[in-house]
Amino acid sequence: QFHTIKYEDLKWDESLGQGSFTRIFKGEKTDYRDGEKHTTEVLLKELDPDHKNCWESFFEAASFMSQISHKHLLHVYGVSVHGDKNIMVQEFVKHGALDLYLKREKSLSVSWKLNVAKQLACVLNFLEEQSIIHGNICAKNLLLVREEDPSQGISPFIKLSDPGINVAMLGKDVIMHRIPWIAPESLAAPDNLTHECDKWSFGATVWEIFNNGNPPLQGWSLEEVKLKFYENKQQLPPSQWTELADLIGQCMSYDLAFRPSCRSIIRQLNSLVTSGNNVIFRLAQDDH
Numbered sequence: 248q249f250h251t252i253k254y255e256d257l258k259w260d261e262s263l264g265q266g267s268f269t270r271i272f273k274g275e276k277t278d279y280r281d282g283e284k285h286t287t288e289v290l291l292k293e294l295d296p297d298h299k300n301c302w303e304s305f306f307e308a309a310s311f312m313s314q315i316s317h318k319h320l321l322h323v324y325g326v327s328v329h330g331d332k333n334i335m336v337q338e339f340v341k342h343g344a345l346d347l348y349l350k351r352e353k354s355l356s357v358s359w360k361l362n363v364a365k366q367l368a369c370v371l372n373f374l375e376e377q378s379i380i381h382g383n384i385c386a387k388n389l390l391l392v393r394e395e396d397p398s399q400g401i402s403p404f405i406k407l408s409d410p411g412i413n414v415a416m417l418g419k420d421v422i423m424h425r426i427p428w429i430a431p432e433s434l435a436a437p438d439n440l441t442h443e444c445d446k447w448s449f450g451a452t453v454w455e456i457f458n459n460g461n462p463p464l465q466g467w468s469l470e471e472v473k474l475k476f477y478e479n480k481q482q483l484p485p486s487q488w489t490e491l492a493d494l495i496g497q498c499m500s501y502d503l504a505f506r507p508s509c510r511s512i513i514r515q516l517n518s519l520v521t522s523g524n525n526v527i528f529r530l531a532q533d534d535h
């Protein structure tokens with residue numbers, strides 16, 4: 248169900264860091280098409296050898312990404328296995344993961360943030376229409392293809408990365424680290440994810456985007472304290488912008504039935520764009 252790439256057709260360049268069970272490197276893949284040699288810049292995502300028992304889930308994530316295509320879904324060229332090395336070969340995304348970008352760029356505009364949130368809502372809507380559940384929506388799994396350039400009227404462009412190892416495969420402690428992105432009902436049943444779980448995670452991710460990449464519950468390092476967050480049905484600190492806080496609150500409602508449809512999420516984001524402009528316009532008016 249996905250393309251296998253020969254190990255000798257891959258070249259490793261610099262290391263770009265590591266995820267929870269993977270290491271990522273910049274690299275190149277070589278194809279020979281119509282008698283010509285083509286070299287493509289790629290991202291090589293290597294599964295840690297000591298987690299090779301998760302290789303099926305690792306490749307399931309790869310096949311998940313290659314069975315459907317969408318402009319806001321990361322393209323996966325294929326996989327390569329060599330000895331105890333399991334490698335996913337992805338398109339190289341120029342500006343990397345959004346969580347780091349949000350921490351680095353401190354003066355992103357409200358319209359930048361809304362634009363990115365809308366792109367995520369669009370790909371979420373697409374996945375729901377395809378009855379596909381991602382299961383790991385968070386800023387770390389959003390990749391920035393293009394920065395904005397206001398002088399050229401160029402807006403940011405993001406892609407959703409693969410979900411990584413299936414949360415059901417992971418130990419209890421790893422699942423704890425996904426609080427508050429993981430929907431509360433999924434803690435009890437991580438192998439029974441629903442589209443509503445992705446909406447909960449969407450809410451936590453929009454919260455991240457509007458909080459300059461400060462992880463939610465920062466400093467709440469003790470797992471039992473994080474569990475209290477769910478037991479007490481707590482919400483993340485609400486934004487001053489009530490309409491935004493309402494949308495995040497709807498997505499992160501403990502009752503599945505109260506989580507909005509993707510259509511409603513997109514509609515509410517669109518109205519935030521207009522109300523956002525009006526707020527700015529009103530504030531500007533007050534100044535004069």
Ligand SMILES: N#Cc1ccc(Nc2nc(N)cc(-n3ccc(CO)n3)n2)cc1
Nearest residue numbers: 263290337338339340341342343344408
């Ligand atoms: N400095 C720097 C820098 C780092 C990475 C990229 N590019 C890239 N391309 C991808 N396809 C995937 C990723 N990821 C990064 C974290 C994850 C977690 O899954 N993925 N990064 C570009 C610049």
